[in-house]
Amino acid sequence: MLHALVTIAGVVTTNAGGDPTPTPSPASGESFFGWLFASNGFHPPSLTDFFPDAVLFQGTIFEFNRIAMIRIVSAIVLVGIFGLVASRARIVPRRGQALVEIALDFVRLQIVDEVLGKERGKRYVAFLTALFLAVFVFNVTGVIPFLNLSGTSLIGLPIVMALWVYLLYLGAGIHHHGLLRYLRLSLFPPGIPWPIYLLLTPVEALQVFVLRPATLALRLVANMIAGHLLLVLCFSATQYFFFTASGAMRGFGAVSLAAGFAFTLFEIAVALLQAYLFTILSAVYLTLAIDEEH
Amino acid sequence: MDTTTIAAVSGNLATIGYGLATLGPGLGLGFLVGKTVESMARQPEIAAQLRMTMLIGVAFVEVLALLGLVAGFVL
Numbered sequence: 001m002l003h004a005l006v007t008i009a010g011v012v013t014t015n016a017g018g019d020p021t022p023t024p025s026p027a028s029g030e031s032f033f034g035w036l037f038a039s040n041g042f043h044p045p046s047l048t049d050f051f052p053d054a055v056l057f058q059g060t061i062f063e064f065n066r067i068a069m070i071r072i073v074s075a076i077v078l079v080g081i082f083g084l085v086a087s088r089a090r091i092v093p094r095r096g097q098a099l100v101e102i103a104l105d106f107v108r109l110q111i112v113d114e115v116l117g118k119e120r121g122k123r124y125v126a127f128l129t130a131l132f133l134a135v136f137v138f139n140v141t142g143v144i145p146f147l148n149l150s151g152t153s154l155i156g157l158p159i160v161m162a163l164w165v166y167l168l169y170l171g172a173g174i175h176h177h178g179l180l181r182y183l184r185l186s187l188f189p190p191g192i193p194w195p196i197y198l199l200l201t202p203v204e205a206l207q208v209f210v211l212r213p214a215t216l217a218l219r220l221v222a223n224m225i226a227g228h229l230l231l232v233l234c235f236s237a238t239q240y241f242f243f244t245a246s247g248a249m250r251g252f253g254a255v256s257l258a259a260g261f262a263f264t265l266f267e268i269a270v271a272l273l274q275a276y277l278f279t280i281l282s283a284v285y286l287t288l289a290i291d292e293e294h
Numbered sequence: 295m296d297t298t299t300i301a302a303v304s305g306n307l308a309t310i311g312y313g314l315a316t317l318g319p320g321l322g323l324g325f326l327v328g329k330t331v332e333s334m335a336r337q338p339e340i341a342a343q344l345r346m347t348m349l350i351g352v353a354f355v356e357v358l359a360l361l362g363l364v365a366g367f368v369l
Contacts, residue, residue, distance in 0.1 A: 047367055114342075114343075215354075218357065218360060219353065219356065222360035222361075225363070277349060277352075280346065280349065280350060281350065281353055284350060
């Protein structure tokens with residue numbers, strides 16, 4: 001897919017219909033670093049990056065690869081940090097506890113109180129906090145050295161989290177209004193002349209039952225995929241410029257290396273922003289389900 | 295007679311399609327952020343609320359660009 005980015009050949013060649021030279025790919029037995037440094041030519045990132053070889057249980061539904069390992073490691077780290085801080089909680093927080101409390105306060109004050117309101121939001125604070133922290137931790141593994149791949153960069157985990165939100169807001173709407181009233185409120189918003197319903201009701205049904213959870217999952221996974229591809233592109237271009245290219249082309253390596261570091265910082269910001277968006281949109285969907293009219 | 299290739303583009307045209315697909319969301323983000331900045335300048339006291347609403351809107355616009363990205367990979 002991204003080959004077109006880099007193989008725009010500007011040279012005059014006399015070609016009798018021969019096929020273009022294929023880019024070399026890692027031989028299965030070779031080690032990754034052997035392949036990386038022995039190869040010449042440029043290796044654009046591709047979607048196969050997101051499907052690493054299985055580590056355990058190959059061929060079964062419990063197939064365990066690097067992404068699954070990254071997810072487990074980050075989940076353990078998240079639970080570990082919070083377990084540790086909670087077990088030593090003091091009234092006057094020390095530095096570690098203060099950091100954790102900033103994160104907790106952020107969700108409570110900036111997201112729940114702003115969107116749902118203090119009273120109504122109380123029931124959902126724990127859920128939305130867990131969601132925010134989980135999405136952030138799974139995102140940020142994309143820039144942590146030696147992990148280098150987001151836990152959320154395969155669609156499975158975002159789908160699970162989006163389904164969680166989906167069931168919760170449908171449940172909240174039904175709990176709050178009763179099934180029929182909830183359907184009437186969300187599919188037939190009041191205060192509109194009835195012919196508009198012909199147009200509006202299908203759109204609203206699509207919104208409430210399909211598009212909201214689907215876009216929630218897609219936005220997260222697409223952001224993480226794009227971020228990973230961007231970083232790999234920068235750093236593999238650096239490797240190419242430094243070790244394979246000749247002459248003044250090597251100078252571009254410095255540029256792409258700097259761009260790689262800049263995008264690493266950008267990816268940290270994106271991880272935070274996506275966690276914030278996921279949580280705030282969940283809160284908005286909850287509000288829309290609970291509200292009398294919208 | 296030999297064919298002489300002056301320039302060749304190989305690979306998938308989906309990349310060009312994705313370039314086009316970013317145009318609409320780009321315009322959308324421009325309007326969205328620009329109008330929000332305008333409103334913040336007029337009424338700085340509700341800047342926080344405006345920022346939050348803007349981010350929700352940004353999420354909706356952004357998903358269009360990301361659908362273009364996903365379509366490039368999937369189709």
